[in-house]
Amino acid sequence: MTPGDGAGRRASGLSRRRLLAGIGGVGAVGMASGIGTGAYLADRETFANNVFGAGEVGLTVDGTPTNGVVTVGPLAVDRTTFADRPEPETFEVEASANPVRVWLATDCPDGDSLGNALEVEVVVDGESVTGGYRPLAEVERDLATGVRIDAGCLDPDGDPIVVEVAPYLPVDSPDVGGQATDLTVRLYAEQCRHVSEEQANAPGGNPFADVVCEETDCPECVPFGKADFGASTAVGDVLPLEMLLDGARPHQIEITGVETKDDGEVVGVAFRLRDADGDSGPDMCTVAVKGGPDRDPDPVAVDPVDPETDGIVFAPVNPKNGTRYGVSNVTIGVCIDTVETGGGGDCVVCDDEAVSLASLDIGYRGSDEQSIAVVSTKGGTSGTLFAGRVTDGDAFTLDGSDVTRKGKNGNTNGGGPADRLGPEIEIAVDGGATIPIHVSCSEPLAVGMRFGPADEFEIVGGTTTDGEPLCGTEAN
Known part of the structure; x- marks a missing residue:
């Protein structure tokens, strides 16, 4: 068979690369959580538009028989730099009895913050099959309708499918530390x-083909803020939030109802x-709602989503006395x-040395996927501000807290706000020539400005050390 005849492609019409990219997204979570992948095995006498013969079927994952549906997790991941991302895990899928056809599917994404923030790369035989990292939620949505993963029947005496997978939570992702997700x-x-x-x-041969993932009213739910309660909290009180979401403006909660014990203690x-x-x-x-010794109480869904709770939400029950x-x-x-981010009020023009930037958002507008690294340079500064792969439409954030700054006396501040960018950054594309950008505001910098030989890097946002948003150009 010549390449033009479809050599190396699966009977489903999908290439080995595409199919293994799908299973890899699942495997990454399974391996990282330390829980094996499950299998739903069946003999189908009939299926829509097809007739199937019965017989013994079986699969193993890493040599262990599997025969069920498994919820993988909870999976907790810490934010890391690209250089410090977790090592990949490996798993193998084999047939244990007769040659079998195999389909794989996942549940639809549920909009939790870790599922949308967590990214996965899949490598097969030393080659990346996902072209870098993809959000786990995208993998779930793609695989909810199922994908056939055998190469024209998985033979018990043949080679297993070997997949390397690695979860990665970028350092510039929303802070979801301590949270977990299931798959x-x-x-x-x-x-x-x-x-x-x-x-x-034939049509209908895929047992998961009819699955439809509904669009959610809340594509990503993220931690926003925490309010501490006093003993005398009452209706009408306004409590400030300790903001947990980077860049979010100050918010409060206004108490509209309370449930108390006989002694007046608020329990809801x-x-x-x-x-x-x-x-x-x-x-x-x-x-x-935090109450008692549990430091991490289970959250209650607000459904439908709204700025106001739909009634009373309660603290946990004390198992010793039932109250x-x-x-x-x-x-x-x-x-x-x-969510609206930024410090509120008017934006700030970055064209004066008195202005310092705490963060800068840069969008990639190139036609090809690239591996980039951004470092702080000049003025006695250093530090990697971002490293990863980007495609057209992606954006990444540079944070002044990642800048190492050495002053005249050997300190790490050197005067002025410590967590600030500047005076200059350099963007290296695939290890090639660097693109310098002056970010200290001694030279004009505004949203909408572009840099690079093909104007592929665009300033899309930023905040000052006073929490105010960066102004745009006249066209922006």
């Missing part, structure tokens, strides 16, 4: 005997999220697409 993996296997490839690949609360001016805040998606603990604090999650 349900489903493998469906059927014996190849008695069924032709034409029958197996209803409230409205508002900004400093009293206007309704972003849509809440979760509320976690509820008093409320000590509440932690709020919000839909990221409803």
Whole structure:
């Protein structure tokens, strides 16, 4: 068979590379969590538009038989730089009885913050098959409708499919430290005997083909803020939030209802999220009420999402006496697409040495995927501010807290705000020539300005050390 005849491609019409990219997204979570992948094995006498023969089927993952549907997790991941990302894990899928056809699927993404922030790279035989890292939620959405992963039947005497996978939570991701996510993996296997490839690949042959992932009103739920309660909290009180989301403006909660014990201790609360001016805040998606010894209470979903709770949310029950603990604090999650970031008020023009930037958002507008590294240079500074792969439309954030700054006396500040960018950064593309950008505001810098030989890097946002947003050019 010549390459033009489809050599190296699966009977499903998908290449080995594309298929293994799908299973790799699942494997990365399974291996990182230390839990094996499950399998749903069946003999199908009939299936839509096809007839299948019965017989013994079986799969193993890393040599261990599997026969069920497994929820993988909880998986907790810490933010890291690209250089310090976790080492990849390896798993093998084999047939244990007769040659089988195998389909793989996952549950639809549920919008949790870690699922959207976590990225996965898949490597097969030393070659990346995903072209870098993809958000786990994208993998879940792609695989919810199933994908066939065998190369024209997985033979027990043949070579296994060997996949290396690695989860990676970029250092510039939302702070989801301590959170976890689950992933349900489903493998469906059927014996190849008695069924032709034409029958197996007929419409309806994929057992997961009818799965439809509904669009969510909250594409990503992220930690937003925490409010501490006093003993005398009452309706009408306004409590400030300790902001947990980087760049979010100050917010408060206004108490609209309370549930108390006989002694007046608050055990449940209803409230409205508002900004400093009293206007309704972003849509809440979760509320976690802290009470008693549990430091990490389970959050309660706010459904539908709204700036106000739908009634009272309660502290946990004390198992010793059956009564509820008093409320000590509440932690709020919000839909990221409803959040306004920045310090509020007018933007600041970056053309004066008196202005310092705390962060800078840069978008990539190139036609090809690239591996880039950004470092701080000049003025006695150093430090890697970003390293990773980017494609057209991606954006990344440079944070002044990552700058190492050495002053005249050997200190690490050198005068002025410590967590600031400048005086200059350099962007290296695939290890080649660097692109310098002056970021100390002694030279003009504004949203909309572009840099690079093909103007492939665009300033898309930024904040000053006073928390104010960076102004744009006249066209922006």
